Structures are given as structure tokens and as C-alpha cells.
Amino acid sequence: MATAIAADLEPASTRTPRIPTRLLPYALISPSVIVIGGILAFPLGMLVWLSLQHYGLRELIAHSGEWVGAQNFQTILADPLFHQVVLRSLIFTFTCVALTLVLSTLIALLLLKVRQGVRIIVMSALVFVWATPVIVTVDIWQWMFDYEFGVINWVLTQLHVGNFIHHNWFDNPAQGLGVLVLVVVWGAIPFVTITLYAALLQVPGEVIDAAHVDGAGAWQRFRFVTAPILKPVFLIVTTLSTIWDFGVFIQIYVLLNQRPSSDYFTIAIYSYRESFGVTQYGLGAAIAVVMVAILLVVSVFYVRETIKQAEIA
């Protein structure tokens, strides 16, 4: 503003040509817009364009597809497998996000109470889990759940939980998906816990103390004091977890030896299978577009809540 006022005071004749003040914000934001457009909007545009074409191997090699309009979308929407896959993805995501948030909140609250030494050990363990590449951890999980040589079957048998010799965790898809939820939640807890713990440190001690003096129990203090203060952070981690868990791919793909049966298809696996397995790239792109659309709904909700928060503040 100061520059603008100063500029107004200068005699018009001595003014050097410059961007009109009105346009300055746009000029400043344009580099980011161009970069985001280049790395996000362009590929997304290509994806939508691909989803409107018949694009098989021949078209891939010749680099030109055949325009079919909305036919790919009609095909997938009429496919009962697609409905199952979307439903499975939604349930899977909801379960993972709910478990991640509940467990992470409990661990974060626990971290406030424990001694320094314990806290350092727990935090280091969390950072280790977060820092290890997903491929490596999933490989280890795969060995642990192995049908013939897995340590989990051995331990459960030794503990007399039951006869787990040659127990196949992936025989029954409900059980197999349970294992996958475990692996995904295990990998997601560190980031959410550390974020929530950092946020908890920002909750003013005097407010908690005041609530204590007023006779609020532990649950009431969390419910009516801590949780509202943490709401923006909860919003962020919930949204991020939803986006990550909805797009889950590596865990399922690696744990099931790159050949998951259709009972284990989530929307990302299904899209990959149609694209690269059956070489129907147009159809695969259409599935990916639907996936993006579903995630957009989540993002819109997040943006709306963020704006609300900003207005309150």
C-alpha cells in the first residue's frame, strides 16, 4: 500500500512504465499458477482426454487414439465389478482413516504423559516407521504373513491361540483386507501421531487447568477443550489420510504378489489393471477420472471447512 500511495504522489510525467497496481497480485501469483498448471492441470487434462478415447496397444504404439466420447464411462458404470470396487474402496478408506485417527490421538495423548526417555524412544520408533520406504516394509509384512514360513502363524500357534500352521491369511478376502488395513494403518500412524502431538503442545496449559478446577473430567477436558482447539489439525490429517488411503496401491499390490484377485481390487488397482493389464488405457483413464472426482468431493469439504475456520478466527 505504501508504494501505491507514494506512486500516486509522484508527478505523472516522471512515472516509469510499470504494472498497474490492480494487476500486481495477479502478476505475483502467475508463476505459481503456471507451475501448478504445468505439473497438475496438464496431466489431468491429458487423463480426461484419454478417458474419452478408445486407446489399446495398437493406438499406444501408433500414438493416436480413437474418439469414443463418454462410452468408456458408460462401460464402467454398467460394470457390477466397478460398483463393488468403489464400495470396497470407500469402506476400506473409512476403516483405515478412523483407526489411524483414533490410535494416533491416543498415542499422542500418551506421549504428553510419559517420561522424557520413553517419549524419545517412541518418537524415534515412529520416525523410523515413517522413514522406511513402503516397499521395504510391505516386503517384511509379506514375509511375516507368509503361508508356509510366516512368523505370525508360528507365534500364534506357539501362544495356543489356535492351529495356525499353514493358515492362509488371504484365503478369505474379509480377513485378507483386515491384514491390509493393519499394514496401511501401521504405516499411517507415525505422521498423524507426530502432527497431533505437535498440535497438543500448543494447547495452553492454563485453559486445561481452568477446566480441571471447574470440575471437568478427563473425557470432558478432551471433548470440550482440547478437541475444539485441535479441530483445524484434525481436519488436515483426516483429509490427507483420506486422500492417501483412498489411493492405496503399493500395499495391496506387493502383499498379494502383484496378482491381486478381483476380491482385493481397490479403485487404484482396478484402474491399473484395466490400463496395463488388459491394455485398455482409455477405460483405465475413465476409472482414474472417477477416482479424482470422488477425491474432489473430499477436497471441497476440506476447503469449505478451512474457510469457515478462517472466518471464525
Add this chain to the structure above:
Amino acid sequence: MKPRKAWFSVIGLAAAVVVAACGGSSPQSTNPADETGTLTIWLMNGSAPQSVVDGVNADFKAKYPNVTVNVEIQQWGEIGTKLDTAFAGSTPPDVVELGNTLVAKYAAAGALEDISGKKSTFDNSGTWLQSLTDSCTLTGKLYCVPYYAGSRAIIYRKDFFDAAGVQPPTSMDQLLTVGQKLMQAHSSDPNFSALYFPGKYWYAALPFIWDFGGDIATQSGGKWQGSLNSSSSQQGLTQLNTLVTALSRADKTGDEAKQDDAFAQGHIAMIIANGWEVGVITGKDKTLTDKLGAFPIPSHNPGQTAPVFLGGSDFGAAAKSKHLSAANAWIQMFTDSKNMSQMATVGGVIPNTTSLLGLGTGLNGVFYSAAKNSKFVPNSPNWASVENANVLPDMLVKIFTKQQGIPDATAAASGRITTILSGGG
């Protein structure tokens, strides 16, 4: 079209013709000794002994001293995806080893060079194994050179059979009773399998389907129709399911990749395997060399054998390759009589020509003769998609884990196969 635009396209077309002419003629006119660059070869993991590859590369170097040969070993697991993306790029590998069930897909998509006119330049092209030649042929044109074949039989532990007092079975019913006796003899071993059969092992399931007269799909009037749900296919699968339930403790959702390791550990009496797997097993445990035997998969008709799947590989030259003459020269050397004999004697596979079938002796002889009663998957450009969509493994897992009955599982798989083979997703 406006005149100006037309003018531009004429220039473009002329330029393209000139470029094509240069690109097409120069490699043929150059002397092999003058040719330079890198020839990239994709070989599949475990297909050729290193000594054969080294020998071919040395011969090639003598003829093309200035061409560098770069042999890259690929894994079977994700090869379909890798090939798709490689062929879509502008510099695909010059020579690729292709599983014989994959050739039709890439030939139809225009990824492979049509070598019909060069057939006679390859050794033994008149006596190539018919089913491999068929896998290379699409609408009367030749797109690849047969490399080797493999057919499956049952590898068994002679010492286990002797101890249980049983002989190699000569019918499917006998296979079950022999297996049950072996299971009884090893009843104290919770890991023992008389016949180790991983759930996704569809190559080994086909003989049972074919033996009862069933098939994956049948063609009529140019259209493919899935037929795994036919009563004869279902009969074969019922027989297989009985055997697996009674005799196998293998992972019902696993594949055959680990079966040789498992066999070498000594808790298995029989596996359905390729001839070269004998070498893999004895490589892990030398003491097994004298204890291994082999017999063909018996038919349900006593005394006969079941038809087996003829697997194998072919060599194709990429249509986009910039070194087509060198690529074909390399294939010529690899598939000549000398190297094919090596593949048979050192590699333990069935060579590409009937003129060398006499090389199958001892245990190998069992696998060679199994190849004589062999069948193939539907030779359609869309077959590879059926494989990549895991239709058969999924069906078998559903049956063996009892998630679905045989009628439901086969009906679903058959419908899917009909859709994919007729070009749908």
C-alpha cells in the same frame, strides 16, 4: 482442405518418404563391419544358459565388430507392462524374447517386424516345431522365430515312492490312490504334500480340462466363446479339485514360482513341472540327483496321457528397431543348430526343431515325449489380456478355497474370457 494446407502436407509427406527411404535402405546397404551402435536384447530370466548367450555374443562380435550387444534379463512377473511401454516408446529393445502366448498381441498391434520374406535365412526353418511356428503366425504372416518349447510332466521322488510301495500311476484315479498312500506314509509330517499344487498354477490345470475334452475357449465363425463352463471342462476341474484337496498343502492363493525351492526342502513327493526344473532342484540339493524321476500326467483313460500345455518362447525383432539387419543376424546365430543343441543339452529345454528332438534322453525324454501330446491357448491377439487379467488363476483360487462352487467360478471366468477375446475390457 485449403490449398495452402495441402501444400504443407505434400512437403511433409515428401519429407517422410525421404526419411523412410534413408532409414530403410541404409542398414541393408552397409557392410556388417561398418555398422555401429548398440543392439539391445531382452531375454527372459532363466531362458538361456549364460554359456550360450556368451557364445552367441562372441560370434556376433566377429561379424559386427563395432556393434555393442546389450543383453538385459527380464522377469516374467510384469513383462506384459514392460513390453507395452517399451514398444510404445521410440527406442524399443531391438530383439525381444516373447512367451509364445504373447506374440499374437504384439504382432497384431504392429510392434514386431514381419519376417515372412526372411524365413529361409534361419536354420531349420523347414522343421520348426509346428505349434511354435503357429504362435509366430498371424493372418498368414511370420512375426517371430521359434526359440524353445517346454512341456510339463510330473517330477517325483523315487525314494518316497519306494518307501510307500507305490509305482508311477497310469491313470488319474491311480494318481489319487498313489497320492493317498504317500500322504498316509508321511502322516506325521504336517508340511507334507503328495502332489504340491499352488492355487494359481493354471498351466498345470489345463491338462485336466483338456483331458476330459474341455477347453478354455472355442472358435466358431471367427468368434471366440469361453468354454470353461462346459460340462467337460467342469469335469476336469472337479477331478483336479479332488486331487488338490486330498494331496496338496501348497498355498491355495500362491503361484508356482517357489515350487522348486519347496520341492528341494524334502516335504513333497510330486510336482507338475517343466523339464528344466529338474536342474533347478538338483542345483539346490545335489543329493536329490539320483532320487528324481518323471512321468507324464496320466489321462483319466487308463494307460493314456493327458494333453499338456506347450509353453515356450519366440524371438521377435521390433518393427521400430534401427538395427533390423543386425537384430535378425543375432536371432539367426542364437537359433542356429549349434546353439539349439546347446539349449537342449545344457539348458534342458526342447529345441525349436524336430530335427534335434533326439537329444532328449533320460529324464528329459519324458518331457520331450509329453510335448508330442500338447495343446495351446486360443491364438488370439487378445489372449495376452486374458493372462494379464489373471482370469484363470482367479478362477482356480476361488474353486480351491471354496469361495465359489465350480459351476459359478467357471461361468464367471468363461464370460470374462468371451468378453476379452472379443476385444472388450
